[in-house]
Amino acid sequence: MAFVVGDNCIKCKYTDCVEVCPVDCFYEGPNFLVIHPDECIDCALCEPECPANAIFSEDEVPEDQQEFIELNAELAEVWPNITEKKDSLPDAEEWDGKEGKLEHLER
Ligand code: SF4
Ligand code: F3S
Numbered sequence: 001m002a003f004v005v006g007d008n009c010i011k012c013k014y015t016d017c018v019e020v021c022p023v024d025c026f027y028e029g030p031n032f033l034v035i036h037p038d039e040c041i042d043c044a045l046c047e048p049e050c051p052a053n054a055i056f057s058e059d060e061v062p063e064d065q066q067e068f069i070e071l072n073a074e075l076a077e078v079w080p081n082i083t084e085k086k087d088s089l090p091d092a093e094e095w096d097g098k099e100g101k102l103e104h105l106e107r
Pocket of ligand 1: 003021022023025026035040041044045046047
């Protein structure tokens, strides 16, 4: 099992999560981060760090975000690794909490 980044990370990308990951298994796209499911050791450290509450244990991913499990696995194979916190996206506060952001995902 692994942890999964869900919908509310899109267009926020606060990156607090990467600071605590002991195995550096976050990967970064233009407006979203993903967790590599084969590298995540399920330590749960990142989950409370996300200001957008966008990280879930795989077995607790909400019903309407199930597709993010596969999406994390897919994009972790193509995006570059990120290990240090950076500024959130400029409109992060405005987008935080909006539902159904998947259509805004940039690859
Ligand atoms: Fe990294 Fe632990 Fe979060 Fe997995 S659960 S992504 S290992 S901090
Ligand atoms: Fe995204 Fe939350 Fe990390 S918004 S970048 S999962 S801290």
